Amino acid sequence: MLNDMKSILMKSLPIFILIVSHAASAGLYKGLDAEGNVVYSDKPFEAAEKFTPPPLSVMDKPKLATENEADVEEKPAEFKYLSFDIISPTNNQTIRNEPDVTVTLNLKPGLNSEAGHSIWMLVDGKPVIKKSQGTTLNLGRLDRGAHKLQAQIRDQQGKIVVRTRESVVFIHQTSAP
Secondary structure, X not given: OHHHHHHHHHHHHHHHHHHHHHHHHOOOEEEEOXXXXXXXXXXXXXXXXXXXXXXXXXXXXXXXXXXXXXXXXXXXXXXXXXXXXXXXXXXXXXXXXXXXXXXXXXXXXXXXXXXXXXXXXXXOOEEEEEEEOOOEEEEEOOOOEEXXXXXXXXXXOOOEEEEOOOEEEEXXXXXXX
């Protein structure tokens, strides 16, 4: 059996040498065609020069997250309101003979209802509107005099997330005799 292997090896050796020498003599050629376009070929052609390409760029493979890193859950970014204000009525505004008072709020970004946030409206420190999703709130008729308005955003448990500054409005009603 050893003799058979030697025989096969001796017969294959010239073929192997022929293939290696042909691969070693193979080259790359660069030149211009009749229209002036750059042409590359593995066979020499008229007005072609031997061409050696630049070395290949080699990059390391990206590192995969280890099991410890994969087990750690990423915490979602904390949601934060950028602005929350009472637009209307303005602070120290006098409201005369209006049957209802409507409050308009500015909220950026919009209300995070996915987290269970809702808007509460307080008049003189007491909630008059609870768990609203809108930014336009109708307070109804307010008594004569000064009133402090404040809006709050609360979470599902009723904890205040953010609040507006207090705004004072003066209600003037014409009294009937």
